[in-house]
Amino acid sequence: MLYKEDFPIFKHHKNLVYLDNAATSQKPQMVIEGLKKYYEEENGSPHRGAHILSVASTTIYDKGRKTVQEFIGAEKTNEIVFTRNATEALNVIAYAYIDHHLKSGQNIVLSITNHHSNIIPFQRLCKKHHAELRYMYCDEAGHLLDGELNKIDENTLLVSLPMVSNGIGVIHDIKSVFDKADSVGALKLLDGAQSVGHMPVDVKALNTDLMVFSGHKMFAPQGIGVLYGRYDLLNSFEPFLSGGDMIEYVEEQETTYAALPERLEAGTQNVSGVLGLKLAIDYINSIGLDEIHKLEKEITSYAYKKLSSLDFVDVYGKEKRGALVTFNVKDVHPHDVASILDNSGVAIRAGHHCCQPLMKYLKHPSTCRASFGLFNTKEDVDALVKALYEVKEVFYE
Amino acid sequence: MNSIYSELILEHNKSKHNKRELTDPHAVERGHNPNCGDDLTLQLKIEDGKIIEAAYLGQGCAISQASMSIMIDMVLGMALEEAQEKAEIFFRMIRGEALTDEEMETLEDAVAFESLNKMPARAKCGTLGWHCLDEGINSLK
Numbered sequence: 001m002l003y004k005e006d007f008p009i010f011k012h013h014k015n016l017v018y019l020d021n022a023a024t025s026q027k028p029q030m031v032i033e034g035l036k037k038y039y040e041e042e043n044g045s046p047h048r049g050a051h052i053l054s055v056a057s058t059t060i061y062d063k064g065r066k067t068v069q070e071f072i073g074a075e076k077t078n079e080i081v082f083t084r085n086a087t088e089a090l091n092v093i094a095y096a097y098i099d100h101h102l103k104s105g106q107n108i109v110l111s112i113t114n115h116h117s118n119i120i121p122f123q124r125l126c127k128k129h130h131a132e133l134r135y136m137y138c139d140e141a142g143h144l145l146d147g148e149l150n151k152i153d154e155n156t157l158l159v160s161l162p163m164v165s166n167g168i169g170v171i172h173d174i175k176s177v178f179d180k181a182d183s184v185g186a187l188k189l190l191d192g193a194q195s196v197g198h199m200p201v202d203v204k205a206l207n208t209d210l211m212v213f214s215g216h217k218m219f220a221p222q223g224i225g226v227l228y229g230r231y232d233l234l235n236s237f238e239p240f241l242s243g244g245d246m247i248e249y250v251e252e253q254e255t256t257y258a259a260l261p262e263r264l265e266a267g268t269q270n271v272s273g274v275l276g277l278k279l280a281i282d283y284i285n286s287i288g289l290d291e292i293h294k295l296e297k298e299i300t301s302y303a304y305k306k307l308s309s310l311d312f313v314d315v316y317g318k319e320k321r322g323a324l325v326t327f328n329v330k331d332v333h334p335h336d337v338a339s340i341l342d343n344s345g346v347a348i349r350a351g352h353h354c355c356q357p358l359m360k361y362l363k364h365p366s367t368c369r370a371s372f373g374l375f376n377t378k379e380d381v382d383a384l385v386k387a388l389y390e391v392k393e394v395f396y397e
Numbered sequence: 398m399n400s401i402y403s404e405l406i407l408e409h410n411k412s413k414h415n416k417r418e419l420t421d422p423h424a425v426e427r428g429h430n431p432n433c434g435d436d437l438t439l440q441l442k443i444e445d446g447k448i449i450e451a452a453y454l455g456q457g458c459a460i461s462q463a464s465m466s467i468m469i470d471m472v473l474g475m476a477l478e479e480a481q482e483k484a485e486i487f488f489r490m491i492r493g494e495a496l497t498d499e500e501m502e503t504l505e506d507a508v509a510f511e512s513l514n515k516m517p518a519r520a521k522c523g524t525l526g527w528h529c530l531d532e533g534i535n536s537l538k
Contacts, residue, residue, distance in 0.1 A: 333458035335433050339519055340402065351433050365456070366434040394402045395459070 003375040006283075008032060010375075017346040017383045022166050022194060022324045022353075022371030024216045027276075031219055034279040038272050046271050047245055047262070057271045064274035065261070071281045072192075072211065073202035074228055078260040081227040081234070082274055086193045087117040089212035089227035092264060093189065094121035096240040097233075099128075102157055107132040109152050109186070111161035111177075112361050113142055113170060116354040118160055118191050136161075136177075137361065141317040142170025149180040156181070160189035163201065164322030167355030168362070169300075171195075171322055178207050187233070193217055194322050197284055199293040209233055215273065219280035224273030227264070234260055241266040292374045296323040299372045303381045307370075310385070312392050316367065324371035326353075329388060332395050334368045340394060344387035401460065401516065405509050409463035415470065416462070417452045426533035427455075428525045435461040435522055439469075439529035443537065448472050448480060453529075458522050460513070465526030467506045477534045483507075484531045491520050 004010050006028045009018070018026060038060065044053030046061045062077075069077045083089040098121075102108070108122045112135045126133040136148035142165050152159055159181040164171050178188045190208040195201050197218025203211055210233070215224040229237070239246060239257055246266040248256040257263045284292065303325050308315045315327045329337050334350035341348055349369045352359045359365055370384055422440035429436045435457035442450035451469045453462075468487075472480045486500050487507055493514035501508055513523040 335435075335458040335519070335522065336402070336460065339516070395407065 003287075004377070006030075007375055013345075015345045017380045019370040019372065019376065019380065019384060020347045020349050021373035021376075022217065022369065023349050024222065025197075025219050025373055026375070027221065028219055028280070028283050030283055031221070031276050031279045035221065035272050035276055038275050043271075045268055047269075060275050060278075061269060061271050064278040067278045067281050068226055071285075072196065072226075072228060073204050075204070076231055079228055079231050079234060081229070081261045081264045082269060083212075083225040083227050084223055084270075085214040085216070085225035086191065086212040087214075087225075089225050090117050090189075090191075091121050092227055092237070092240045093210055093212070093229075094125055096237040096264065098122065098125055098158060100238055102126070102129045102131050104130040106155050106157045107134050107151075107153070109134045109136060109156050109159045111136050111144065111165075111172065112138055112358050113162060113165035113167060113172070113355070114160065114358075115162065115166055115191065115193070116356065118162065118189075119357065122158070122160070131157075135357070138170070138358075140362065142168040142172075142358075144172065144177070149177060152177075152180045152184060152186055154184045156184055156186040158187045158189060160191065162191040162194060163206075164194035164198070165355070165358070166194050166324070167353045167358045168317050168326055169321035169324045170317060171320065174206055174208075182207070194324075197280070197289075197292075198296060198323055200289045203228055215277040215280060219283055220277040221273050224270055224277050226277075231260070234264075237264060239266070240264055243267050245269070287374065295374050296372050299323075299376050299378065299381065300325060302378055303370060303372070303384070306381055306385050307388075310388060312396070313388060316362070316364065323373070324369055326367045326369045328364065328367055329391050329395070332391060334366045336395070337368050337388075337391050340391045341384070341387045344383070344390060346384050346387045348384070401510070401512050401519070403509055405467070405506060406459065406463040409466040410459040412466070415452050415466045416454065418454060419450055419452050422450075424533040424537050426529040426536065428529040428532075430457075430461070430521050430525060433458065433522065435525055437461060437465055437525055437529065439465065439526060439533055441530075441533050443477070446478075447474060447476050449474070453526065457525065460510070460519055460522040461525045464507070464510055464523045465529070467509070468526045468530060471505055471507060472530065477537070481531055481534055484527045487527050488524060490514065491524055 007026045009026045042056040044057040046058040065077050065080050068080050134151045136144050138144050181188045188208045189210040192211050192213040196213040209230045211228040216222040243266040246263050300323050304319045307327050312330050338350035351366050419440040423443045424441040427438040437453050437455035437457050439453050453465050491513050510523045513520050
């Protein structure tokens, strides 16, 4: 269909059925060309030097920040900090803020559906400060169980959960969780890795204090991510990495730091990554988030129904979900399924999806995951189903 | 590539004749591939420097379990040094190194895993059992 033509990877892999978008998306032509143009015509070190290329790269970098600010509905550009990915952004939150405020007797509340990157930094800090790490548990489809919100109390420093779970695809009811957090004054952190670029995400409307996401899951290059923080909160963050570009004055024994956002962006920054992210957002905006969400919803529902109709396949969760479906072929290990699918040109992810606590809790230690992007078609889903019959043939007959 | 899912491998994956608990094993070696979830434990009973009984427990994909099972069939009654030599030849095969005809012969049914040298994502599945064997024997020294 139309959108596949925007992605050069399919010119090089003509029969590829790419269903691993939740791991990393493919890149549209305009992003790839933009990066080439940057390195051929505009490459320089941002924020230093008066020469033409330094000015060009600084302009590109700053435009990128403005684009991200508008894309997620932040109030100010200096509420946007660039990182390598969502994982690094979560670590900035953990080590530049939570580490300095978490006390014994306090707790951090996570959803059991969190990705490892949204668990381990907080697990380490709770151990270090003798604080309690609490999980809100869910039903088989990933929806938080009644009463779990009561784990958020007046001793809760932070509540963190994904908008869409990469492990089971559930779309969480963020409002109920964040309303509860507000009632006790806890900080609210949203992992937008599986939602930004797939559906409208507005930090003000979602009432979040902090949000993280990765560019590479939404058509941008690998190595660029975003930390959003409400200004007054972000402004109270301690420096995370220190060095070039994040300073004001450096003396032999003392340093004063730059204002936001530079204070949290040490060293020469990833200008091409920021440009790639800006171009990815331009691409998304040219189609429209509502249209992307609609297309992904259609293809996901189609896949959910098709896979559910196979008597040798177990599908997890309900039909209403983010753009991914998790399943298992009965009595066949997901890695064997993935290898046979790969042989048929169908790329999926198999394993624990960096969600071991969730998988252990749901008692499916590993699953297959097909995840969709706007370029996927019903024919792609049909190819997946056909390849699953091949798995059946190899293992059952 | 579906050649890796040969009848021999599927048969071993299904039969489970080497999957059980041994009483009082001399060596117990757990092997784990954290990224894919294969988690198998090899148990060995040794007498006079020879493997007199071997079996495994745990969960894993067809390739990891079949490779473990084929290996167990091969090394029963074998001297520990010879078993470790076979493990070394198996690792070299999976790394894609050229083996002599004689070396290929000593690997018996385990040559069914040769094509893993072109499937880097699955090589660890196939070598898991052999690593358990190698480490398990080292632990007895």
